[in-house]
Amino acid sequence: MKSDKAELVIVYGRRRIGKTELLRKAFKKEKAIFFVADLGADQDQRRRFSEALNLLYPNPLLQTEIPPEWESLLRYIIDLGRKERVILMMDEFPYLCSSHPVLPSILQRIWDDVGKDSKLYLILSGSLVSFMEREILGHKSPLYGRRTGQLLLNPLPLYALKGFFPAYSPEDRISTYAILGGVPAYLIQFSDKLSLPQNIEKQILNPTAFLHDEVRFILMEELRDPKHYLSILQSIAFGNTRMNDIVQRTGMDRGPVSKYLSVLQDLRLIEREVPATERHPEKSRKGIYRPSDHFFRFWFRFILPYKSRLVEGGGRKILEKEILPQLDNFTGQVFDKICVEILRHSVKEGKIKLTYDSAGRWWSGNEEIDLVAVEGDHPIFAAECKWSKKPVGIDILRDLQRKASLMAPGGRVADLRLGLFSRSGFTKEVEILGKRGEVDLIDVRKIGMKND
Numbered sequence: 001m002k003s004d005k006a007e008l009v010i011v012y013g014r015r016r017i018g019k020t021e022l023l024r025k026a027f028k029k030e031k032a033i034f035f036v037a038d039l040g041a042d043q044d045q046r047r048r049f050s051e052a053l054n055l056l057y058p059n060p061l062l063q064t065e066i067p068p069e070w071e072s073l074l075r076y077i078i079d080l081g082r083k084e085r086v087i088l089m090m091d092e093f094p095y096l097c098s099s100h101p102v103l104p105s106i107l108q109r110i111w112d113d114v115g116k117d118s119k120l121y122l123i124l125s126g127s128l129v130s131f132m133e134r135e136i137l138g139h140k141s142p143l144y145g146r147r148t149g150q151l152l153l154n155p156l157p158l159y160a161l162k163g164f165f166p167a168y169s170p171e172d173r174i175s176t177y178a179i180l181g182g183v184p185a186y187l188i189q190f191s192d193k194l195s196l197p198q199n200i201e202k203q204i205l206n207p208t209a210f211l212h213d214e215v216r217f218i219l220m221e222e223l224r225d226p227k228h229y230l231s232i233l234q235s236i237a238f239g240n241t242r243m244n245d246i247v248q249r250t251g252m253d254r255g256p257v258s259k260y261l262s263v264l265q266d267l268r269l270i271e272r273e274v275p276a277t278e279r280h281p282e283k284s285r286k287g288i289y290r291p292s293d294h295f296f297r298f299w300f301r302f303i304l305p306y307k308s309r310l311v312e313g314g315g316r317k318i319l320e321k322e323i324l325p326q327l328d329n330f331t332g333q334v335f336d337k338i339c340v341e342i343l344r345h346s347v348k349e350g351k352i353k354l355t356y357d358s359a360g361r362w363w364s365g366n367e368e369i370d371l372v373a374v375e376g377d378h379p380i381f382a383a384e385c386k387w388s389k390k391p392v393g394i395d396i397l398r399d400l401q402r403k404a405s406l407m408a409p410g411g412r413v414a415d416l417r418l419g420l421f422s423r424s425g426f427t428k429e430v431e432i433l434g435k436r437g438e439v440d441l442i443d444v445r446k447i448g449m450k451n452d
Helices: 019-026 041-057 070-081 093-099 103-113 129-136 156-164 172-180 196-205 214-222 227-237 242-250 254-266 295-309 315-332 335-348 394-407 430-437
Strands: 006-013 032-036 084-092 120-126 149-152 270-273 290-291 358-364 369-373 378-386 418-424 439-441
Touching: 006 019, 006 129, 019 032, 019 084, 019 120, 032 041, 041 070, 041 093, 041 418, 070 084, 070 103, 070 120, 084 093, 093 103, 093 120, 093 129, 120 129, 120 418, 129 254, 156 172, 156 335, 172 196, 172 295, 172 335, 196 295, 196 315, 214 227, 214 295, 227 242, 227 290, 227 295, 242 254, 254 270, 290 295, 295 315, 335 358, 335 369, 335 378, 335 418, 335 439, 358 378, 358 394, 369 394, 369 418, 378 394, 378 439, 394 418, 394 430, 430 439
Parallel strands: 006 120, 006 149, 032 084, 084 120, 378 418, 418 439
Antiparallel strands: 270 290, 358 369, 369 378
């Protein structure tokens, strides 16, 4: 902002991640044109854009019944930017491109012609991550190579929840994270003045609450025909993670299912996971599908199946009979993913001395290890992640050693560091081995999660 040179910045991230709020706060003290596109027709988009522009830079041409074409509007803004710093933010840019597909080409031509030599600060933002990466940042995009900066906004990490819920215990923060994930718009719905069950009942199960129908609204906004996607997402949420299982559960043909899965991956709602040690993940036949959004998983597991009963006011019964008895198991199903974050944070803080390239689960046949860190092509760290109310005992460690021998090249477990992540600490026997340096012990209640 201190420079007057032309800037073209791309900001993107999934819906509700906080892009719009971030941009508004970043430029709240500036004279900035802020335009949020929608799914309207092109002429309606241009009319609203002209109105937003006219508020800060009045011009009779912007008040006409039929708004000027995009090229005229953009050239007018750049003309303004020749004299002074002009800040233009075009939010949900993919919607503009949907109503006027040649807009990126128009913008590229104008940018090359006069924009790059102006004082224009242009920000293009969008929630369709795959579109932004392919059509705006991709090498086939008309705007490729023009950007001066880009920012991908990801969900907040687990450790950010301490700022949202300082009064919660580390265990409750982890359970909250398993339910809501790191999406700011979801996190602000809960309050640590209420217990976790009270928050679930009030802010999710209540039919009038923001979160109650949030998933359905997002799918209706992003997809033309959401019913098939709803079926697939519910299937995955109930543990059908392989292609054949999803096909059988949904009753759809394999071809359409493959297409729908690809779209859901583009929307960052699911992810295709392969064993951490696979050298060519994109070619692996061991891929399974998991929800990449925690709240979507919760919604499809506990809200959609009981929708009619919730509308009739059965929230308390659903909470007591369906959700709370299964909440530990629900959290445990994503505890391995949460431990990947804990490992990354612990390494960053210097609490675990480890250098690795990637981390995730490993499986082969019926054998599975919750967390494996890989450097290059070699596994260097293997751990079990136990969300249990019992301390982790020596039996878990011995079983980890056995499975690690199956995974490690030549069965050389000595080349692997072993670890145990626990919600409830460890038995004395395991603690002794931890003090000897034979295993890394990570009590998730103590690693950066406790209250100061």
